[in-house]
Amino acid sequence: MIIAERKPLEEIAAMAAPYERICVLGCNTCVGVCMAGGEKEAEETAALLRIHRKKESQGGKVEVFSLERQCEYEFIDEVLEKLKGYDVIISLACGVGVQTMIEHIPSLRVVPGLNTTSMGYPTEQGVWTERCLGCGDCVLHKTMGICPVTRCAKSILNGPCGGSADGKCELGDEIECAWQLIHDRLSSFGRLDDLKEIQPPKDWSSSHHGGPRTTVREDVRIDRGE
Amino acid sequence: MIAGSNLEKVINSGNFVVTGELGPPKSSDITQLKHHAEEMKDHVDAYNITDNQTAIVRTSSIACGATLVQMGLEPIIQITVRDRNRICIQSDVLGAHALGMKNILCLAGDHQNFGNEGGSKGVYDIDSMQLLKGLKDMRDENRFMGGDELEAPIEYYLGAVENPFADPFEYRVDRLEKKIEAGAKFIQTQCIFDLERFERWMELVRARGLHERAAIMGGVTPIKSLGAAKYMKNFVSGITIPDHLIERIKGAEKKKVEGLNVCVETIQRLQEIEGVAGVHIMAIAWEEVVPEIVERSGLYPRPSL
Numbered sequence: 001m002i003i004a005e006r007k008p009l010e011e012i013a014a015m016a017a018p019y020e021r022i023c024v025l026g027c028n029t030c031v032g033v034c035m036a037g038g039e040k041e042a043e044e045t046a047a048l049l050r051i052h053r054k055k056e057s058q059g060g061k062v063e064v065f066s067l068e069r070q071c072e073y074e075f076i077d078e079v080l081e082k083l084k085g086y087d088v089i090i091s092l093a094c095g096v097g098v099q100t101m102i103e104h105i106p107s108l109r110v111v112p113g114l115n116t117t118s119m120g121y122p123t124e125q126g127v128w129t130e131r132c133l134g135c136g137d138c139v140l141h142k143t144m145g146i147c148p149v150t151r152c153a154k155s156i157l158n159g160p161c162g163g164s165a166d167g168k169c170e171l172g173d174e175i176e177c178a179w180q181l182i183h184d185r186l187s188s189f190g191r192l193d194d195l196k197e198i199q200p201p202k203d204w205s206s207s208h209h210g211g212p213r214t215t216v217r218e219d220v221r222i223d224r225g226e
Numbered sequence: 227m228i229a230g231s232n233l234e235k236v237i238n239s240g241n242f243v244v245t246g247e248l249g250p251p252k253s254s255d256i257t258q259l260k261h262h263a264e265e266m267k268d269h270v271d272a273y274n275i276t277d278n279q280t281a282i283v284r285t286s287s288i289a290c291g292a293t294l295v296q297m298g299l300e301p302i303i304q305i306t307v308r309d310r311n312r313i314c315i316q317s318d319v320l321g322a323h324a325l326g327m328k329n330i331l332c333l334a335g336d337h338q339n340f341g342n343e344g345g346s347k348g349v350y351d352i353d354s355m356q357l358l359k360g361l362k363d364m365r366d367e368n369r370f371m372g373g374d375e376l377e378a379p380i381e382y383y384l385g386a387v388e389n390p391f392a393d394p395f396e397y398r399v400d401r402l403e404k405k406i407e408a409g410a411k412f413i414q415t416q417c418i419f420d421l422e423r424f425e426r427w428m429e430l431v432r433a434r435g436l437h438e439r440a441a442i443m444g445g446v447t448p449i450k451s452l453g454a455a456k457y458m459k460n461f462v463s464g465i466t467i468p469d470h471l472i473e474r475i476k477g478a479e480k481k482k483v484e485g486l487n488v489c490v491e492t493i494q495r496l497q498e499i500e501g502v503a504g505v506h507i508m509a510i511a512w513e514e515v516v517p518e519i520v521e522r523s524g525l526y527p528r529p530s531l
Contacts (some may be wrong), residue, residue, distance in 0.1 A: 153337050154308070154348065158355035158404065160397070161334045162389030162416060163463040170463040171337055183394050195400060198359055198408055201312065201352045201371060 001121065002030040002094045003128040004037060004114040006045065012090060013052045015111040019087035020059065024049065024113065026066030027093035034128055037092030037114050039066040045092065045113060070097030073104050083108060136206030136213065142194070144185040149202070151178035157199040228365075228411065229383040231328035232300045233272040235531040236504075237412060237441040242497055243504030244525050245302065245414070245443065246270035246516050248294075250285035259290055262513035263299055269520040271528055272329060274414070274506065277304040280462075281341025288322045295326040302385065303327050306335025311351035312360065312371050319361060323380050331385045331414065332357040336463055355408050358386055362409030386410035390427035391420060391466045399430040412441040414506040417458070419467040421495055428499050437501030444496040447508045448515055449485035452476055486515060486522075493523040 006012075016022050024046040032038025046064035053062065063086075069075045070093035076083070083089060083101075088109045091098045094116040101110045118130035133150045139157070140147060149155045153171050159179030163170025167180045186192050204210065228234060236243045246266050248259050263273060273294060277287040291301035303322050305315060319330065334354045338346045352360065352371075360371040361384055368376050386405040390398055402413065418424045424444065431437055449455045452475050459467040471488065478484035489507075496502045505525075509516050520526050 153339075154334055154350045154353065156334065156350070156353040158353050158401075160392070160394075160401075161354070162387065162392045163334075163336070164392050164394075165464070165466075166393060171339060177393070180394060183397055192400075195397070196404065198355055198404060201356045201360065204351065 001033055001119070002096070002116060003034050003118045003120050003130070004031045004094050004116045006036055006041065006092070006114055007112070009045075009048050009052060012045065012113050013049060013056075016049060016053075016062075016088060016090060017056075017058065019109075020061065021085065021087045022049070022060060022062045023083070023086040023089045024062065024064040025070065025083075025089050025091050025093070026064070027068075027070045027091070027097050028066050029069045029071075031092065031094055031097075031114060032066075034122070037094075042066050042092050045090070049090075067093075069093075071100045073100070076101060076104050080105065134207070135202070135204070136210075137203060139202075142199070143182045144189065144191075146178055146182045146185060148178050148182065151176070151181075155202075157202060229328045229381040231272070231383045232531065233302065233329050233412065234383045236271045236529055239529060239531055241529045242525060243412075243441060243443060244270050244520055244528060245272050245274060245504070245506045246513070247274040247276065247506070247508040247510070248290065248513070249276050249279055249510060250287065250290045252282065252284055254285055256285055256290055256293060259285075260293060260297065263294055263297060265514055266516040266520075267299060269517045269526060269528060270507070272300040272302050274302045274304055274331060274508075277306045277333075277335065278309060278341070279304075280336050281308065281338045281343070283342060288318055288325070288327070291322060291327045292325040300329070301327055302329040302331050304331045304333060305357065306333050307350055307352050307354060307357055308335035308338060308348055311349050315352075315357065316360070316364065316370055319364070319382070320380065323382060328381070329383045329385065330361060331387065332361065332410070333387045340463070354386065355404060358384060358405060358408035358410055383411060384409045385412040385414060387414050387416070389416035389464045390418075390424050391416055392464055395423075395427075396430070398427060399434060399436070402431065403434060403436055406436060406440045410440055412443060412503075414443045415445045416464050417445045417447040417508060418492060418496070419465070419471055421492060423466075425499060428501055432501045437503070441503035442501060443504040443506045444492075444499075444502055445506045445508060446489055446492050446496075447510065448489035448512060448519060449475055449481075450512050451481050451485070455485075486519065489519055490522045493519065493525070497523070 024042050026039045026042030027037050042064050046062050050062045067075045090113040091110050092113045098110050098112050119132040120128050120130040123129045135149050160177050164177040169175035169177050275287045275290045278284050287303050291303045294301040332354050338348045365380055388402045455475050458465045493505050
């Protein structure tokens with residue numbers, strides 16, 4: 001899922017400061033599950049913002065509600081008229097949600113209440129860890145299901161580098177060395193020889209380095225020409 | 227002979243090879259670097275020139291290398307994959323060659339978070355293995371990484387680094403072999419303080435016959451103070467210093483003298499280990515002691531080939 005975390009309240013308050021009619025808009029899918037921008041977090045953010053504005057003697061009204069997903073027009077359409085009644089919408093969706101909203105309704109003023117961090121999963125309660133960079137050319141079959149592009153700080157394809165010590169990355173003990181993990185998993189499957197092959201340079205053109213990406217599926221497209 | 231560099235000649239001659247290291251300054255004033263180069267010029271066969279080491283902005287390796295060439299000295303240009311993509315690296319290699327540089331050391335580089343531009347974007351378009359293989363093919367197959375042909379052939383001598391003190395231990399030898407397959411003819415190791423571990427690593431290297439396929443050069447660094455030793459132990463990526471060595475420096479009345487003693491003893495032991503072809507002396511911020519270290523290690527004078 002997409003992982004995000006809420007921006008500091010001061011930053012959110014500063015973005016909302018010039019406005020009177022303010023909406024904090026939660027998003028109940030990915031960021032709801034990672035407890036950053038769902039209904040509960042939206043209520044909490046709105047409450048904190050109200051207190052902050054009161055302290056700063058700012059007037060206006062802070063309202064709050066949530067959508068199932070801010071990244072699909074269908075869900076936005078359900079509350080379209082309501083959204084148009086605000087001066088600013090503090091979106092607690094990921095960066096995709098914010099952009100979907102303004103592309104669908106250009107007249108809306110939408111600001112981000114979250115920082116979108118990564119694609120990952122909760123490795124324990126309260127801890128979300130990045131697992132995919134969306135490089136567009138998956139290599140997990142070569143690396144026993146452990147992604148070196150994402151989990152190695154240098155995205156090395158022929159690792160581990162000389163900074164790997166005691167299973168940890170040179171960046172710090174809180175980061176596991178992806179190549180130690182790959183090495184150990186290959187070893188447990190009797191496939192250490194796989195590491196002998198020199199992996200060629202990656203073709204990054206399928207990633208963001210090839211420019212912003214668009215995925216087209218002709219088989220499911222609706223032919224708008226007829 | 228591949229590139230005809232002095233480094234290559236000394237390695238091929240079977241003499242125990244000695245290289246030094248010069249770190250470019252955090253300014254464009256390279257007077258000191260030139261001074262250090264002059265200081266050790268009769269004591270080393272070639273000089274590594276670091277590439278923004280520890281991710282700190284410094285005068286470029288190739289610019290300093292060009293200066294050395296003008297001085298009649300021989301640089302080993304370090305190239306990391308941290309700051310440049312394959313377009314820039316290949317372009318820089320062409321430029322370095324045009325300016326007379328014949329030795330290239332390929333490495334990943336310390337992560338940018340360690341340096342003085344912590345907010346910078348790391349490149350890592352290719353890794354150090356792919357860099358080696360790419361530059362080997364550029365030389366041997368006359369084609370760029372993308373497949374285009376070079377308009378004129380290019381020659382250089384390629385080296386790599388390996389860290390016997392990193393993990394997983396056994397795999398460090400597999401990775402060395404991979405680097406040799408990829409094109410490395412000389413290997414400089416991370417600083418050796420744990421000789422026992424280095425010797426175990428060399429046993430594995432010899433068992434594979436890798437010392438016959440590339441010149442293995444042990445890396446050494448003279449310890450200047452107790453603080454420097456502790457700093458390296460705790461903060462420099464990839465370096466391990468055994469406690470007994472820390473204790474030895476701690477107990478010594480004259481720390482610098484003891485640091486030099488340790489360094490000279492290490493080099494003398496390296497000369498006795500079968501398969502070790504040379505030493506790479508990294509006297510960071512203490513370059514002036516290199517001649518003394520080389521002389522006391524019995525490696526002076528250097529062969530003139």
